[in-house]
Amino acid sequence: MTIHAASRNFLDRPSWLAVLARATRTQLEDPLAGVNFLQPIQQVRAPEVGMVMLRGRIGGTGNPFNLGEASVVRCAVRVGEGPLGVSYALGRDKRRAELAALLDALLQNPIYHDQLQETVLLPLVLAQAQARAQKLNDVAGSKVEFFTFVRGEA
Secondary structure, three states: OOOOOOOOOOOOHHHHHHHHHHOOHHHHHHHHOOOOOOOOEEEEEEEEEEEEEEEEEHHHOOOEEEEEEEEEEEEEEEEOOOOEEEEEEEOOOHHHHHHHHHHHHHHOOHHHHHHHHHHHHHHHHHHHHHHHHHHHHHHHOOOOOOOOOOOOOO
16 A cells, blocks of 8 residues: 555555455544435445455465454445445444445545545544554564573583
């Protein structure tokens, strides 16, 4: 994900879908509160909960194995005759997936694109980067250094 500060279009679609998938329900609801859409919002695929299999690798390079399952919600909406907005999100919050799909649809529309990039995506990107940095800082505080002493042959 690349952010160009001088450009109003700093995220491409795969990047903004990832940002929306990590956002909380409140973070998605707040920017849309009080917005009246002139065109109807139709649910192409109503939010539905399913399961995905999580795969893992020992050491990140070993053979893959099934780690476990996780709940996921998917949704697809269209605003008027505009582009299809989709979302997939971990968890079971159907409203959160619906809001992310709605924002995806709106971000694909040139009328809303630039404004939503600045007012919705940029704050989300910054908040997620700050949370990630805080988590790394918290983890670094509990890091344990192990030293190996080599015995000399006498």
